[in-house]
Amino acid sequence: MKSYQFIKVSLILLTLTTSTRLASQTEIANTQAYQVDIFNFDHQLIPDSENYQQQWRRLTGFEHSGLHWEQFVVIYTNHGERAYRNNFLEFSAWFGDPEDEDNQPEYFTYPVGTIFIKENYQMLNGKPADPKSITVMVKHPQGYDAEGGNWEYMQFSVNGQQMIKGSRKDKMVKQQCAGCHQNVADRDFIFSNFYSGTN
Ligand code: HEC
Numbered sequence: 001m002k003s004y005q006f007i008k009v010s011l012i013l014l015t016l017t018t019s020t021r022l023a024s025q026t027e028i029a030n031t032q033a034y035q036v037d038i039f040n041f042d043h044q045l046i047p048d049s050e051n052y053q054q055q056w057r058r059l060t061g062f063e064h065s066g067l068h069w070e071q072f073v074v075i076y077t078n079h080g081e082r083a084y085r086n087n088f089l090e091f092s093a094w095f096g097d098p099e100d101e102d103n104q105p106e107y108f109t110y111p112v113g114t115i116f117i118k119e120n121y122q123m124l125n126g127k128p129a130d131p132k133s134i135t136v137m138v139k140h141p142q143g144y145d146a147e148g149g150n151w152e153y154m155q156f157s158v159n160g161q162q163m164i165k166g167s168r169k170d171k172m173v174k175q176q177c178a179g180c181h182q183n184v185a186d187r188d189f190i191f192s193n194f195y196s197g198t199n
Helices: 003-032 081-096 171-187
Strands: 063-065 071-077 115-124 127-139 151-157 162-166
Touching: 071 127, 151 171, 162 171
Parallel strands: none
Antiparallel strands: 063 071, 071 115, 115 127, 127 151, 151 162
């Protein structure tokens, strides 16, 4: 074999072995991608949230969110999957043909005790990168804030620092969260924009 041919073959072999190794590393990384315990917040503020990534339903993969600060989001819930799925499908069907009068959406409301945890990741070169914050919504019993659907809003930095906590009645919460979620009051204040039905 001439030496340039030898170099060519060696390069091909090297590329093949490297990409096989990278592929298997990616596989491992993918299975663990949603199980990284990086959001360090006070679990007592959010009932049953100690192992939410393993024990709750994950409703989405990493989704790019224009309205949530151009970040990537992953959404989990304890008891909200049924209504979330229904509202996602109803909205999607309506959106496909809003003029059709037989096609008006029938939205469900969420049971008391429903919690949504949404992880927010920085976007870097179009991909999810550093974890930034978690945003949370908790459905309280009647009397908490009827006009706001009895939802409490919270936000914690990745280190667990509390940035937001309260109902729409709090000025800051209204400004930072509830004012925007008010747009989907008919969907019980939960956008239910993405659903991959996965766990
Ligand atoms: C400018 C509008 C806007 C603001 C402000 C906003 N959100 Fe959202 N939120 C959305 C949209 C849109 C979604 C649907 C998923 C997506 O696109 O990110 C969402 C999704 C969520 C979800 C998952 C459940 C769902 O609605 O699908 C939670 C929990 C949440 N937001 C909490 C918060 C909290 C807490 C704040 C304040 C710190 C906040 N949001 C501020 C628009 C907003």
